[in-house]
Every structure is written in structure tokens, then in C-alpha cells.
Amino acid sequence: MKILVINGPNLNFLGIREKAVYGNQDYDYLLKMISDKANELGAEVESWQSNHEGAIIDKLQDAYFNGTDGIVINPGAYTHYSYAIHDALKSLENIIKVEVHISDITNREAFRANSVTAPACDKQIYGHGLDGYLMAMDYIADIIKK
Incomplete structure (x- = not known):
């Protein structure tokens, strides 16, 4: 099982930006969580981050x-306005895709509620905080096992 974890803009600043919203754990902590979960699932996982919309689309197309x-x-913030990322995701019909957000996007600024x-x-x-990533990996693994 091969899983790609893509993090968009500013997620490399975990533990630095808005700690009240995103927590105190840094990006390396998240990567370790994902790696440990991959080992538990027996999955090959690549974690990747970019602040650039086009690079994210290129990575999706590579998948x-x-x-x-x-x-x-x-x-990240592309959630709320990137129809280009939407279209790239939509093109990947045979790949299971899970969108994750650390914070409750429905209880923040109004623009964040729309994805x-x-x-x-x-x-x-x-x-669900960083655990949302683990939940997403479990979801993918469960579908693949079925």
C-alpha cells in the first residue's frame, strides 16, 4: 500500500504559527507520527510539503x-479557493483521497468553512488535531483491505 501525504502552505510552520489553533508540536513531530503509523500499517508513505499551488498539482499528477x-x-489555505487543486484531485478517480485539517474549519473565520x-x-x-492524519491513513488502509 502506497500513501502520499501532501501538506500545503504554512504547514511546515507547525509549532511556530498560531499555537492556540494548531498546537505546539512542530512539523517534524507530525512527520514522525505519520512514519510510525506507516510502520504500523505496513504501508509505504511519502510525506511532502509545498507552499506553491503548482507544485502541489504536479505532485498530485505524479501520483x-x-x-x-x-x-x-x-x-492549507488553498482549500478555500483552489479550483486547480480540486481539478487535479478530481482527475485521480482510482486513488482514495482524504482531505485533512488540524483545526475545526467550521468554527473559525467564515471563509474557512468552505472547502x-x-x-x-x-x-x-x-x-482532530494531528491525529486527523492518522485517521485518514486508517481510512485509506481500511478501504484498500476491503
Whole structure:
């Protein structure tokens, strides 16, 4: 099982930005959590982060060709307006896709409640902190096992 975890803009600043919203754990802590979960699931997982919309789209398109079974994506602020990322996700019909948000996007600024990327995904998880990534990986693994 091959899972790609994509983190969008500013997620590399975990533990630095808005600690009351995103917590005190840094990006390396998240990567370790994901790696430990991959070992538990017996999965090959690549974690990748970019602050650039086009790079995220390129990475999604690469997943089409490289045997990726599932994608966990936190598009960051692109969630709310990137129809280009939506379209790239929508193109990956045979890959399981889960959108993750650390915070509860429905209880923040009004613009954050709207996700243009979620409709192109199989599931959306928000408000569970960093554990949302692990929940998404479990979801992908469960579907693949069925």
C-alpha cells in the first residue's frame, strides 16, 4: 500500500504559527507520527510539503503514474479557493483521497468553512488535531483491505 501525504502552505510552520489553533508540536513531530503509523500499517508513505499551488498539482499528477493507492492532503489555505487543486484531485478517480485539517474549519473565520477541494475527495476530516492524519491513513488502509 502506497500513501502520499501532501501538506500545503504554512504547514511546515507547525509549532511556530498560531499555537492556540494548531498546537505546539512542530512539523517534524507530525512527520514522525505519520512514519510510525506507516510502520504500523505496513504501508509505504511519502510525506511532502509545498507552499506553491503548482507544485502541489504536479505532485498530485505524479501520483497518477507512480502507483499511489491513497492521498492524505491538507491543502492549507488553498482549500478555500483552489479550483486547480480540486481539478487535479478530481482527475485521480482510482486513488482514495482524504482531505485533512488540524483545526475545526467550521468554527473559525467564515471563509474557512468552505472547502472547494473536499468535493473531489472521498472523505474530509477536521478538528482532530494531528491525529486527523492518522485517521485518514486508517481510512485509506481500511478501504484498500476491503
